[in-house]
Amino acid sequence: MSVIDVHRAHSLDKEHARQAAETLARDLSRQFDVHYQWEGDVMRFKRSGVKGQLNITPDDLHIRLELGLMLRPFKHRIEQEIHNQLDQIINPKG
Numbered sequence: 001m002s003v004i005d006v007h008r009a010h011s012l013d014k015e016h017a018r019q020a021a022e023t024l025a026r027d028l029s030r031q032f033d034v035h036y037q038w039e040g041d042v043m044r045f046k047r048s049g050v051k052g053q054l055n056i057t058p059d060d061l062h063i064r065l066e067l068g069l070m071l072r073p074f075k076h077r078i079e080q081e082i083h084n085q086l087d088q089i090i091n092p093k094g
Contacts, residue, residue, distance in 0.1 A: 001066050002066070002072045004065040004067065004075060004082065005064050006082050008061045008090060010059065010061055014041075014058070018041075018056060020086075022043075023085070024063075024089060025043055028081070028082070028085075034046070034050055042054070045065060048068075049067065050065055050066070050067055052065030061090070065078070
């Protein structure tokens with residue numbers, strides 16, 4: 001099992017943090033066919049070969065994904081996409 005574990009500090013209020021998480025989830029869903037659903041302030045991700053969650057706290061977004069054997073070769077790409085999306089969502093330039 002290969003794990004992606006990303007923490008990203010934020011200063012967003014709860015509503016904007018959820019919007020950021022939703023934006024990230026939509027992008028991951030589109031690119032990697034990952035399904036997601038909210039359970040309170042926790043977003044659960046699932047598809048064949050992937051499971052994980054995104055937790056929202058007042059100052060942190062924590063994404064943890066467990067990749068199965070078939071998706072291990074894509075670990076770096078998936079992790080980089082998470083970082084890129086979080087950069088755009090949480091720290092927009094301009």
